[in-house]
Amino acid sequence: KIAVIPQGFRFEDYAHLWDEQPRGDIPRFAYAGLIIPGRRDPSKLLQYLHEVDTPFEFHVFTKTGDIIRPFSKKDSRIILHDFMPRDALLRELAGMDFLVNIENAGTKQTPSKLIDYWLCDRPVLNIRSFEFDTRIVDQFLAGDYRSALVINEPDQYRIENVAEKFLSLVNSGNEK
16 A cells, blocks of 8 residues: 655644735735646636726736736736745735645645645635636636635645655654
């Protein structure tokens, strides 16, 4: 049996993020991470956002902005940012109304980005690249987060618990 031990975090190091509050009177939301055409692809979301009349700011933090750039050039509500250090990024994300996760096609593992999102204490809008549901986007734009993605068992990412799993794995190997 293969043991999968997740990345660990000292939650106390991120407590300052929980004090951040959304800024402004329009919905501000963000995505942070790589864009992978055909796999983690926000094209349908971008097209939909470009067509809605609702005021908002969608901030995209990525090194791979080729899909985003044409939308950000024609729609000032879609704002493309360059890569930034993780600590600065987390402060930016913690000040948003909600965060966007674009599901990886075919993966079962929780991406570390979702743990970062959880540490920012913001609701998460989960988007499937090719099964796009505009109703959920509309809910989030209206401040209704009842469909927010739930991060299951966040304590499994607490560094104390991760270290305990490693020690347990080492000890079980010594018993053989």
